[in-house]
Amino acid sequence: MIGVLGTVEMVCALAAILTGIWYYLVGYYGFWKERGVPGPEPRLLFGNIKDIMLVRDSFGESLKKMCDQFPGAPLVGIYARRTPVLLVRDPELVKDVMIKDFSTFSERGNPMHEKMEPLAAHLFNLETKRWRSLRPKLSPLFTTGKMKHMFALILECADYFEKYIHILAEKGEPIDCREITAKFTTDVIGSCAFGLQMNAIGDEDSEFRKMGRKVFEVSLKARILQIMRTAAPWLYELIGISALPLDVQQFFMSSMKETIDYRMKNDFRRGDLVDMLIEIKNNPEKLDFETLRLRPPVVFHMRKAVTDYTFRGTNVTIPKGQKVWIPVWDIHQNPEYYPKPEVFDPERFTDDMRQARHPMTYLPFGDGPRNCIGARFAVYQTKLGLIKVLSNFKVDVCDKTHIPYKPDPKSFLLAPIGGVYLQFSKVN
Numbered sequence: 001m002i003g004v005l006g007t008v009e010m011v012c013a014l015a016a017i018l019t020g021i022w023y024y025l026v027g028y029y030g031f032w033k034e035r036g037v038p039g040p041e042p043r044l045l046f047g048n049i050k051d052i053m054l055v056r057d058s059f060g061e062s063l064k065k066m067c068d069q070f071p072g073a074p075l076v077g078i079y080a081r082r083t084p085v086l087l088v089r090d091p092e093l094v095k096d097v098m099i100k101d102f103s104t105f106s107e108r109g110n111p112m113h114e115k116m117e118p119l120a121a122h123l124f125n126l127e128t129k130r131w132r133s134l135r136p137k138l139s140p141l142f143t144t145g146k147m148k149h150m151f152a153l154i155l156e157c158a159d160y161f162e163k164y165i166h167i168l169a170e171k172g173e174p175i176d177c178r179e180i181t182a183k184f185t186t187d188v189i190g191s192c193a194f195g196l197q198m199n200a201i202g203d204e205d206s207e208f209r210k211m212g213r214k215v216f217e218v219s220l221k222a223r224i225l226q227i228m229r230t231a232a233p234w235l236y237e238l239i240g241i242s243a244l245p246l247d248v249q250q251f252f253m254s255s256m257k258e259t260i261d262y263r264m265k266n267d268f269r270r271g272d273l274v275d276m277l278i279e280i281k282n283n284p285e286k287l288d289f290e291t292l293r294l295r296p297p298v299v300f301h302m303r304k305a306v307t308d309y310t311f312r313g314t315n316v317t318i319p320k321g322q323k324v325w326i327p328v329w330d331i332h333q334n335p336e337y338y339p340k341p342e343v344f345d346p347e348r349f350t351d352d353m354r355q356a357r358h359p360m361t362y363l364p365f366g367d368g369p370r371n372c373i374g375a376r377f378a379v380y381q382t383k384l385g386l387i388k389v390l391s392n393f394k395v396d397v398c399d400k401t402h403i404p405y406k407p408d409p410k411s412f413l414l415a416p417i418g419g420v421y422l423q424f425s426k427v428n
Helices: 002-026 059-068 091-100 128-142 144-149 151-170 177-192 207-216 220-231 233-239 246-266 273-282 328-332 351-356 375-390
Strands: 075-080 083-088 301-304 323-326 393-396 421-426
Touching: 059 075, 059 083, 059 328, 083 091, 091 301, 091 323, 128 144, 128 273, 128 375, 144 151, 144 375, 151 177, 151 375, 151 421, 177 207, 177 375, 207 246, 220 233, 246 273, 375 393
Parallel strands: 083 323
Antiparallel strands: 075 083, 301 323, 393 421
């Protein structure tokens, strides 16, 4: 009798364990149906991001495909593995999330592990309390007046950029525009943000450029760690291996520390962002389009509800802690806002055309209080770089140009597969 009861108990225990595992894996998969939010059917273990996890599709492409299944739906419910995520597509609801009801969505919901990743504690990731304290101190660094002070530094990098393109154009070979513009950006950031002349344009072995590449390189090991970082943060901290290589973290931290220490010791000023950061450190109480529609580097913006919230004009209520994503790629590619969305047409951004569209249909830098603090700086340097190119060169597609554009599924940010090769010829 004991043996029989023991067997029955074991079977029951095993059934209970399997039921628990099953519920853990699929228990949340009815979350959006219960709330009347349309969305694609999730798959075991992967939810709706199987193609993203298996590096078949980029984030932007995959989210757009999910949204395309529900045309006109203001909200689409998906699952990142077993975690419910809400895609907010309607411009008015996007405005509510980013601006009108910002206090409810002030968190990004991006996990931080500061002991392992000290560089992760930046303005983009910080929780609301520290973000509120830091943002008003950093915002004055990017005003029009401050940008004018840094004009000479950016122009110096742009001049080197122009000379470098002349050298490449004389060879008559296609030029990888993504690589040369990345070098230009590296030099501008190195000069304005780190106070150092990196010479990434002229030096193929530039250490700063090498480290810049490693920040965005996604190896199999890094991808596994990134998945673990969000899916099982306790295990990520237990293993203690950062998804961002240690040498990259040490390089950027030591570069900034050495620059600040030197300037403070020698009372040296250069008129760049480092000077302004030193001013904040010493006086903490003193507070002083085109292309980005078609190819936005950040293909979705993240938010997290800090309280329960009901979306305006709907019966959809989400609980505190709910993750909300705004699918930028999907919105920018919507023919309702941009007819023939795959066509590059600068005329879309005339004053009249911009005023005719809802402002939340153009979100390369986000919007509201947690928009990109460096948006003005990014546009500033981009315009200067474009002026140097278009005033000196005619640019055409060539045999090495990849058409159509295909995003790299290994990259978290929007990046093309195989670079962007174009043919440059000097303007007479």
